[in-house]
Amino acid sequence: MPSAAVPSAAAPTGATGAATASGTPATGSAAALFIPPPESDMPNDAFGKIVREGEAIFLHTPEKAGKFVGNNLNCASCHLDAGRRPNSAPMWAAYVIYPAYRAKNGHVNTLAERLQGCFRFSMNGKAPAPDDPVLTALQTYLFWLASKAPTGVKLAGQGYPKLAPPAQKADYVRGSEVFGQYCATCHGAKGEGQKQGDHWVFPALWGPESYNWGAGMHQINNAAGFILDNMPLGQAGLLSAQQAWDVAYFMNAHERPQDPRYAESVAHTRERYHNEADSLYGLEIEGHVLGSDSPPAASRLKQQ
Ligand code: HEC
Ligand code: HEC
Structure with missing residues (x-):
């Protein structure tokens, strides 16, 4: 076990590695960052x-x-x-x-x-x-x-950033504009990702090859925090918080594989597992009830 008695080493200024690999993460400046x-x-x-x-x-x-x-x-x-x-x-x-x-x-x-x-x-x-x-x-x-990290404590940089609620309610149309401008070149105009031969270069953001309706990333707050600090890849910090909320909403307002906990109906499953503002599952967006037409699971599992 990493020893609880060993305090985490203070990050040297300008330390290379995880902390600086793709931009400076927005952690509190005073907190020493653990470096694996x-x-x-x-x-x-x-x-x-x-x-x-x-x-x-x-x-x-x-x-x-x-x-x-x-x-x-x-x-x-x-x-x-x-x-x-x-x-x-x-x-x-x-x-x-x-x-x-x-x-x-x-x-x-x-x-x-x-x-x-x-x-x-x-x-x-x-x-x-x-x-x-x-x-x-x-x-x-x-x-x-986690070698030499203190145990049982929340380290700086843990999880995805928890953003303050957006100034304006997250919006599908504004989100689609952000997506077209900053995301589609890599993730595809329909969020389908990009392959080179059999090898995926850019992952899908929705559709049959993406995460399902039960995943943490389908929650708009998780997605907005991830996106603001990490996307567009290599250019983190380019989006405003409002843009991150809008594009997170747009991304998660598309169909993806069914929640594996699905029972009875979409409405029942929403009531049981998605009864919160950060999940669009079961809501009607742009004339479509999300979760009502989830694409079937990818072929890999069926081939077993
Ligand atoms: C330069 C190409 C590029 C751009 C532009 C880009 N991404 Fe990504 N994105 C990636 C790559 C590559 C990964 C996977 C990370 C890895 O494998 O290191 C990723 C991962 C993700 C993921 C998590 C994995 C998944 O598929 O669910 C999300 C969500 C995401 N990007 C959203 C966005 C959004 C939203 C934008 C626009 C604001 C965006 N990305 C712009 C390249 C890009
Ligand atoms: C589509 C994006 C996505 C993929 C792929 C993914 N995760 Fe995660 N992961 C998340 C999100 C979002 C959270 C936090 C939200 C939550 O609690 O559900 C998380 C949380 C975690 C946590 C807890 C982090 C903490 O600080 O509490 C662990 C551990 C983890 N993931 C491991 C993995 C492993 C291992 C894999 C591959 C088998 C994986 N994840 C694949 C999005 C992803």
């Missing part, structure tokens, strides 16, 4: 082998853990710089706060259970068994990233 160990520190022993396996799964999830993945995303699609980047829900900050209570399922979750949820919702796939080598490798990678 560099790649070069990965040990060359049996432990290091599992750490590397975990990192490979994190970076190439459909290739390395295909039977649990139903879309074209990698863990690193939403947790940038291989899970190192502050304000991109970095893995070192997550490791030290689990087990934790989650309102989503109403009980204390182990880290393994948290990761199972990622496969079921964000990856639109199936949860690996708690002792599956995929979960063991991922947890080993997270453990290593």
Whole structure:
């Protein structure tokens, strides 16, 4: 375990690596930022082998853990710089706060259970068994990233930024303009992403290859925080908070795979799991009730 007695090293000014890889993250300036160990520190022993396996799964999830993945995303699609980047829900900050209570399922979750949820919702796939080598490798990678981090505390840069409510209510038309100007070149005019041969270069933002209606990213507040601090890729800070809210709304006002917890009807499922302002599931937007025409799961899972 990372020792609770060792305080996190203060980030040297101008430190390279995760903190500065793609722009300066908007953390409080006073808080020392934890810096995970560099790649070069990965040990060359049996432990290091599992750490590397975990990192490979994190970076190439459909290739390395295909039977649990139903879309074209990698863990690193939403947790940038291989899970190192502050304000991109970095893995070192997550490791030290689990087990934790989650309102989503109403009980204390182990880290393994948290990761199972990622496969079921964000990856639109199936949860690996708690002792599956995929979960063991991922947890080993997270453990290593958190080397020497203090445990049980919320580290600066944890999670995605929690934005203040937008000045103007998030808007579909304004969001579509932001999308066309800043996002479509990479993610495609219809949010479908871009492939080179069989290899995805830019992930889909909605449709059959995206995260499903149960994923955290479908909530507009999570998406707005992620987008403001991380997108457009390599140009974080370009959008205003209002633009981030608008484009997050637009992105999440499109169909995506069904919530795997779906029961009875869209209206019932909304009432049970989505009864909040940050979810558009079950609402009628632009003449369409979201969730009523969810595309079927991607082919990979059906081929099993
Ligand atoms: C579509 C984007 C997306 C993908 C892909 C994704 N995640 Fe996440 N992840 C999120 C969001 C959003 C949250 C936070 C919101 C929430 O609580 O649901 C989160 C939260 C987490 C957390 C908790 C972070 C914390 O600080 O509490 C962990 C751990 C995690 N994800 C691991 C993974 C792993 C491992 C994978 C790949 C198997 C993965 N995620 C894939 C979007 C994603
Ligand atoms: C220069 C190309 C580029 C631009 C422009 C860009 N993105 Fe991304 N985006 C990426 C890449 C690449 C990833 C995956 C990150 C990785 O693999 O490191 C990503 C990931 C994402 C994700 C999480 C993964 C997923 O597919 O759900 C979201 C959401 C997202 N981008 C939204 C946006 C929005 C909204 C905009 C416009 C404001 C935008 N992006 C502009 C390249 C881009």
